[in-house]
Amino acid sequence: MIGKLSMGAGAAGAIDYCYYDKKATDGNGEKIVRGELLYSxxxxxxxxxxxxLHVQHLASQYKQVAQLNTxxxxxxxxxxxxxxxxxNVSNETMVKIARDFAREFGFEHNQYLVFRHRDxxxxxxHxxxxxxxxxxxxxxxDKKNYERIxxxxxxxxxxxxxxxxxNKQKPHAQSNSVQADKxxxxxxxxxxxxxxxSELSIALKKQGIIVYLGRGxxxxxxxxxxxxxxxxxxxxxxxxxxxxRLGKSLALLAPNSKQITPGNQSSGKNMNPVIESKFPSQKESQPGSKMISQYNNATETRKDLAKINASLQSVKNRKVKRRIR
Structure with a gap:
């Protein structure tokens, strides 16, 4: 017995695949049923x-529940x-295995269907x-499911x-090596x-890779x-x-890491997190020399303001003395 797993973002395609023949149709152009529904x-x-089976109605029920967790x-x-x-495996045994699997992998009380194929x-x-x-x-x-399955x-x-x-699949160590190369x-x-x-995190996230930053x-x-x-x-x-390799210096990056949501950092409650450092975006980042120059300009401005305030205070003091006399 060999188990294979895949994840998807919609139920309609999976149900249609398990229930209907992928290519064949009858004389009226309707799809031919190949999957036997054993359990729901x-x-x-x-x-x-x-x-x-009303495939779309079943898929809509999955989607309705999934929308509770975006x-x-x-x-x-x-x-x-x-x-x-x-x-030869009976329908009863297949259903028992499916229920054991649901209990073991955390969806015993969730929606699920069991289809048998004889093609x-x-x-x-499935x-x-x-x-x-x-x-x-x-x-x-879905963590460490290769070994668990x-x-x-x-x-x-x-x-x-x-x-x-x-088990004819690749050993775990070799599998990890292949994943590392990928x-x-x-x-x-x-x-x-x-x-x-940040840009690298977003690009890799689209490929199913989540980036975490701390000290490393x-x-x-x-x-x-x-x-x-x-x-x-x-x-x-x-x-x-x-x-x-990105052309970024460690000196321009804050040491702490933060969990943010791309595109909506203030309210990322219903979005998938990407982990990245607190560092300025491409538009905000500036060369070190320019930053030093701006700092010096700001310092000179503060000194000028201090002189002006001192002069104003001196004028007020002279006016007060004149009134006293």
Missing amino acids: NELFVTKLPNTH RTEKFIWHQTFNFPPGE KPHEHF IIANRINANGQNTAT QLFCREMEKKYGLSVTE LRKLIDTHLPACQTL ISFTDRNSGVTFKGSALGRSYSRRQIES
Whole structure:
């Protein structure tokens, strides 16, 4: 038994994929059903006049709940479980595995559907779950799911007497190495077009990478939950070296890190955070010599104002003395 995971930002496409054949249609041009709905949780299942599932109605229910938490963009958890060729698995066992999985991974009380497919030589089924519950909470974390799903598969094989499937996916260490290479390429690709760490953070966020800044820099892959320190990726990816490659000096950056929301820093309650340093934007940043010059000008201005105030006070004192006389 092998489990595969993908995340999505909409339910309609996932449900349509699991329920209908991707290409074939009948004589009337209607889609052919290939998925058998085995189980539904916290959803109203309705049908069209042709007895097919009302996919759009199901998708709208997912979306309605997901809108309670706009911080989680990819709210759909699409899980597939594949069994080895020749192994016959009953509908009842598939539903039990799906319910065990929902309980183990945090969406037992959320919306989810279970579809069975028979269009391949091996038995397999799909789970389409909403990570958001009725209270607007993201209850299904996607951190370290590679290892967790593999352990779950081994437990299910033992619990339900299924044949043990050798894991043909890449070992974790090798997988991390591949992810690290991918991350380096993403950073190298986007750095030339960025002037600040803020711009780099936004560019990488669009690729599913979250940037965290403190004394150093780290990168987290939102899909796998794996985090890499910049220095672990190589010398060229430490915070100091990245800032150097951006043409920014450490002296112009404040030492503290802050969590902000791009585009709306005052009220980022319903948006995904990007972590970056407190440093001026490209428009606000100025060369050091210009900043020193402005500082000197401001100092001279304050001295001039002090002289003027002293002169005015002296005049007032003379007037007072004249009146006394």
